[in-house]
Amino acid sequence: MQNDISKLIIQSFAEIAKDKGIDKDLLLSILEDVFRTMIRKKYESDDAFEVILNADRGEIQILHIREVVPADELTDPVTEISLEEALTHDPELELYDEYAQEISITDFGRRAVTMARQQLAQRIREIEKDNIFEDYSDRVGEIVLGDVYQVRNNKDILVNHNGVELLMPKSEQIYKDRYRKGDTIRAVVVEVKRVGGNPTVIISRTSPLFLERLFENEIPEVFDGIIELKRIAREPGDRSKVAVVSHDERVDPVGACVGMKGIRIHAVVRELQNENIDVINYSPDKAEFIKRALQPAQVLKVELSEDAKRASVLVPADEVSKAIGKGGVNIRLASKLVDCEIDVFREVEEEDDIDLYEFEVDFGKETIELLNEIGCDSARAVLELDEDELVRRTEGKITKEEAERIIDIIAYEFEDEQD
Incomplete structure (x- = not known):
């Protein structure tokens, strides 16, 4: 017994x-x-x-x-x-x-x-x-492949990885992602913490680290350290900018990352739900780096503030929309990439534009000066931005209601001129 x-x-x-x-x-x-x-x-x-x-x-x-x-x-x-x-x-x-x-x-x-x-x-x-x-604390920064076994009501996803439960919060998901139980999912481990004594492993598909690891997987020169990813800025699912540098003068870093006919970069793009990826050459010269970060726009001139935390950039009138990008995405990513707030100014053609001070009665001198500070030195420059971008770039000093009013008045003025 x-x-x-x-x-x-x-x-x-x-x-x-x-x-x-x-x-x-x-x-x-x-x-x-x-x-x-x-x-x-x-x-x-x-x-x-x-x-x-x-x-x-x-x-x-x-x-x-x-x-x-x-x-x-x-x-x-x-x-x-x-x-x-x-x-x-x-x-x-x-x-x-x-x-x-x-x-x-x-x-x-x-x-x-x-x-x-x-x-x-x-x-x-x-x-x-x-x-x-x-185990997973040692895996922070690694890509894991698991199976979705539950999608919660709040859209958080539970993933089974070798019998261990991983959590991908909604905030760590690409907004275009759609998963059902049983689907395979690839993500990077970003954090391991204890909640109520139990280990919680957080994985992410929106982290810049995920993009970096995908580059390492798809591009041998990055994995081997020949090409270094110096900076990454992402708006997950929409667009990213990656600054690269080669430690071997015989290797073109941008060409190696893109690959023949884009085959290498396309593998990364597909994994990220067709997120557009701009690969640019890094430069230690901040002014030059800003020029490259604003691609595909052509930059005529860059002036940096004393602390190099703000830059005034001059571009041709027909390049402003490229510099700013749809919804301001290009200028936001460029600012993140170079760690500097960028204000875009356009070359003014007098007959094609209106001086903002002509609207001083409508907006007030203080508002005109605020617009000038963020690079809006003409009426058309204001119209290149939407309401949310005006609020963001003036750090809320111009409210959304004021921004809507400013854009409406300027747009109406140009309509009158055309009539």
């Missing part, structure tokens, strides 16, 4: 430990701790006990070791046994010998054994959580 219970306990938890990747020696250590806890609950101390475990043979042996003493000197029945009682077990024992008596697991009672099993299972779960936390 004793051996049957021992084998059952060891075998069942050895299988669990194997499935969870827990080291056998660690499992034995946990088993010993659990049984010593069980001993302490019954005898208050485990000093007089030895726990012997043999995982290969599936045996658990608990020995109660006591000193043989005269009956009138017996003070602690946990650490001592009278000579008379000891002789009933082993007639060859003498005074002050050590007597080792094997304790059956069943002697602790069914309830104690059940509690021991529960405690052991709990310890294994805790180790599994620690292993997951440590």
